[in-house]
């Protein structure tokens with residue numbers, strides 16, 4: 021398979037503080053590869069090294085076989101970028117923002133005009149063509165950033181938290197657009213801390229924490245590997261949960277205690293629930309395992325600021 025992005029022993033230090041600690045990953049053509057991790061994990065830093073925005077401390081990244089340290093200009097021509105911060109020009113209209121951006125890529129005006137028209141239609145913003153940025157909703161701005169990232173017809177797009185802060189409708193519309201791009205063969209690298217986003221879009225994920233990749237695989241693979249297929253949540257205090265655990269001795273499961281909840285991870289949840297109900301019959305939640313379980317299990321349940 022064609023490798024589009026490859027990182028080897030990638031390190032980033034800020035004032036000799038290591039925030040990306042020698043990570044390795046590769047992204048294949050047509051794939052959507054996601055970095056999932058809590059705040060401060062190093063996702064944005066990793067992505068900005070791929071797009072030649074942040075200098076690499078050690079190791080290297082190639083994009084379409086080009087070393088980003090040596091050929092930043094060539095790499096930038098080939099990729100589309102959707103940054104975490106909405107950096108549209110607030111004084112310009114929707115149309116003008118895209119036209120200005122097209123100039124960075126030396127796209128002739130006439131070609132750009134047609135391309136902008138197509139892209140605005142793609143992201144459902146044709147009727148906002150002459151609106152100033154200030155008047156757009158959060159979801160519209162994000163869609164405009166997607167349109168802008170596509171101006172140079174890139175085969176690879178890099179998206180840093182593409183739906184952060186959006187309401188569910190706006191988020192689903194963006195997912196739909198990204199799936200459309202993927203169906204056309206666009207390779208994507210995205211970062212997110214929304215589990216559902218990762219599950220909806222990504223073929224493969226790298227879970228990042230404190231500058232390291234701590235797990236990698238398809239969403240389903242990660243769920244079965246680290247959690248199992250089913251989760252039982254029991255609201256319970258310490259003493260009662262000891263009693264419950266004791267009653268399940270003959271079964272295969274792993275467990276975790278967090279504040280007021282006992283989590284049981286198992287492949288035979290149904291049988292466990294039956295057993296638990298013999299000793300406790302209320303406040304039991306029995307559900308399929310999700311990426312969120314994997315994430316919390318691997319990165320911990322305490323708050324990360």
Ligand SMILES: Nc1ncnc2c1ncn2[C@@H]1O[C@H](COP(=O)(O)OP(=O)(O)O)[C@@H](O)[C@H]1O
Pocket residue numbers: 034039057058059060061062063064065066
């Ligand atoms: N320009 C910078 N100078 C110093 N430290 C930085 C800079 N940018 C990011 N960091 C630090 O690097 C770590 C990783 O940040 P970041 O890549 O933004 O994480 P994420 O995107 O996963 O939330 C954080 O501890 C952050 O404070």
Ligand SMILES: [Mg+2]
Pocket residue numbers: 063064065104180181
């Ligand atoms: Mg970030």
